[in-house]
Amino acid sequence: MRDAWSPLLSYAHLSGLLARCGRAGDLRLGAALHAVVAKNPAHFHLSPTRADLCHVLAAWNSLVAMYARCGRRPDAARVFDEMRVRDSVSWNSLLAASSVSAPDALELLRRMLREAPGAGACDAATLTTVLSACARADGGGGAGAAPLAAVHGLAVSCGLDAEVPVGNALVTAYFQCGSPGSAERVFRAMGEKNVITWTAMVSGMARAERYRESLSLFRRMRRVVDANSATYSSSLLACAGSLAAREGQQIHGLVAKAGFETDLHVESGLMDVYSKCGLMEDALRVFRSCRNPDEVFLTVILGGFAQNGLEDKAFELFAEMVSAGIVIDANMVSAVLGAFGASAPVALGKQIHALVIKKCFIGNTYVCNGLINMYSKCGELEESVEVFDGMPSKNTVSWNSIIAAFARHGHGSEVFRLFESMKADGIKPTDVTFLSLLHGCSHVGSAKKGLEILNSMSSQYGIHPRVEHYACVVDMLGRSGLLDDAKAFIEDGPFKDNPLLWQALMGACSFHKNSEVGKYAAEKLLILAPDCTAAYVLLSNIHSSEGRWDDRARIMKRMRELGLRKDTGKSWIELQKEVRSFVISTSHRNSAGANDALLQLSAVSSDQEDLVESNAL
Numbered sequence: 001m002r003d004a005w006s007p008l009l010s011y012a013h014l015s016g017l018l019a020r021c022g023r024a025g026d027l028r029l030g031a032a033l034h035a036v037v038a039k040n041p042a043h044f045h046l047s048p049t050r051a052d053l054c055h056v057l058a059a060w061n062s063l064v065a066m067y068a069r070c071g072r073r074p075d076a077a078r079v080f081d082e083m084r085v086r087d088s089v090s091w092n093s094l095l096a097a098s099s100v101s102a103p104d105a106l107e108l109l110r111r112m113l114r115e116a117p118g119a120g121a122c123d124a125a126t127l128t129t130v131l132s133a134c135a136r137a138d139g140g141g142g143a144g145a146a147p148l149a150a151v152h153g154l155a156v157s158c159g160l161d162a163e164v165p166v167g168n169a170l171v172t173a174y175f176q177c178g179s180p181g182s183a184e185r186v187f188r189a190m191g192e193k194n195v196i197t198w199t200a201m202v203s204g205m206a207r208a209e210r211y212r213e214s215l216s217l218f219r220r221m222r223r224v225v226d227a228n229s230a231t232y233s234s235s236l237l238a239c240a241g242s243l244a245a246r247e248g249q250q251i252h253g254l255v256a257k258a259g260f261e262t263d264l265h266v267e268s269g270l271m272d273v274y275s276k277c278g279l280m281e282d283a284l285r286v287f288r289s290c291r292n293p294d295e296v297f298l299t300v301i302l303g304g305f306a307q308n309g310l311e312d313k314a315f316e317l318f319a320e321m322v323s324a325g326i327v328i329d330a331n332m333v334s335a336v337l338g339a340f341g342a343s344a345p346v347a348l349g350k351q352i353h354a355l356v357i358k359k360c361f362i363g364n365t366y367v368c369n370g371l372i373n374m375y376s377k378c379g380e381l382e383e384s385v386e387v388f389d390g391m392p393s394k395n396t397v398s399w400n401s402i403i404a405a406f407a408r409h410g411h412g413s414e415v416f417r418l419f420e421s422m423k424a425d426g427i428k429p430t431d432v433t434f435l436s437l438l439h440g441c442s443h444v445g446s447a448k449k450g451l452e453i454l455n456s457m458s459s460q461y462g463i464h465p466r467v468e469h470y471a472c473v474v475d476m477l478g479r480s481g482l483l484d485d486a487k488a489f490i491e492d493g494p495f496k497d498n499p500l501l502w503q504a505l506m507g508a509c510s511f512h513k514n515s516e517v518g519k520y521a522a523e524k525l526l527i528l529a530p531d532c533t534a535a536y537v538l539l540s541n542i543h544s545s546e547g548r549w550d551d552r553a554r555i556m557k558r559m560r561e562l563g564l565r566k567d568t569g570k571s572w573i574e575l576q577k578e579v580r581s582f583v584i585s586t587s588h589r590n591s592a593g594a595n596d597a598l599l600q601l602s603a604v605s606s607d608q609e610d611l612v613e614s615n616a617l
Helices: 011-024 029-039 054-070 072-081 088-098 102-115 123-138 145-157 164-176 180-189 195-207 211-222 227-242 243-260 263-274 280-289 295-307 309-322 329-338 347-357 365-377 381-389 396-408 412-424 431-444 447-461 468-481 485-490 499-514 515-528 534-545 549-561 591-617
Strands: 569-575 578-582
Touching: 011 054, 029 054, 054 072, 072 088, 102 123, 102 145, 102 499, 123 145, 123 164, 123 263, 145 164, 145 211, 145 309, 164 180, 164 195, 180 195, 180 295, 195 211, 195 227, 195 534, 211 227, 227 243, 227 263, 243 263, 263 280, 263 295, 280 295, 295 309, 295 329, 295 549, 309 329, 309 347, 329 347, 347 365, 365 381, 365 396, 381 396, 396 412, 396 431, 412 431, 431 447, 431 468, 447 468, 468 485, 468 499, 468 591, 485 499, 499 515, 534 549
Parallel strands: none
Antiparallel strands: 569 578
């Protein structure tokens, strides 16, 4: 029934139009409809005695929701405060506007409980909105755990914890607040579970790096409910984290069977699994099959090539994308810059730098960080400094990158000067910062200072050293020739069963030709990592340096029996504006011509030497 105040617009029509304005973000039309309400106070008066109260209240709720969806929280709050009658939809509409801020959402919840304690205003939608706000505000740091527990208690007292949406929100929120145990308890207590529940668990366990449990949940889930694309993406994240290539391939088959093979998130997850497991041909096959790759998708494949030491493939693909006219964004540039290693051609890096300037990415902090790393790895320290000095803003990664650049080039004193500047700039050092500091100590030969830095990590900065930090100290002691001290440092430390430390000690023993400690380290390493190629190579080098050829032959035979082989070294050369990679081999089609050219150059060189000698006589 149309209201007498307008022959054309009913309360229902007004509510529908406001809902459309909210979805479309059309604030102008929404404000005009608000003006209609303001000009007709009698028709929109909220009174508990009105027979058509539900229709009038729906219009007011739509007005609050419209402002909330348009991001105008103050306007939504103003309309809400004008309402003399409210229901759960009213409160939830305003909560939706406040949900970006956990304090605002919690304060509004407290106000709701004060003003409408017995009106049933708090429902499942209320709690899910507040729980989402708590989770977003926490960001994994644990700060949202206390308010989250309080909201959980409210859900139990209201009897809403049995509601599936509330249970799903609790599981998700506990994971995001870094409490996987609490999430698991909520999950087990839920009488009814849907695909969202299972997906929240699979995803949460994967993001908590409990990969095997995530995959186990995925297998259990498939027995009771059909997975969706988000579930498959989460299970692939678990496969990538645990380097489970076989499980990833099986999930690939399930994805194809379920019809999710063209989902960008699933395809990106498949590429991530294959890349991390070293199956780059499979990753590239997924990439080629994608119809509309986005910037995240392209960044994954570029990063995959870089992680697997296939820098030339990353460069080729990036050049192909540029030539094909694909829109290049800052993330893609950062990914290809990350592919640069010490042997990559700096000329190509400078071309990418020119592209960065052309695309106006030079103000992007992440791109500049990539340029700093690229130039330092290519031996152009001055260029790294120039990029760093020209950055309009610097973050922790920026400082870590320039400190690492000087450490990489052996400028230990400059490393410590930059570290002091970093702290003076208000940037807190991270564990990555200390890796560079320890590298700097290695280059200046200051073992004592390095040990002081390692101890200061936890005592002064609250950072627990990782195995990489201990490996740096072993390298530092080894460079100083303190091999027995390095051995004792490993055996007395928390990572004595980590092969990385024994490998670092073996390298130092090979350099100093200390066969006694070297053999001890080799035996430890081969027990911990029997398929470690580097262990066999380093041990064979020790035997070679001592002239023990029979022992060396025995080691090499053992390698062949295990199917191990030393990684082939690769080099790059830029020829006629094209970068070519090559290895030591005679398989190239121009090998014969190259050999002829070498013979001719040798003959010319020999003739010139004879001429010089005759002139000298």
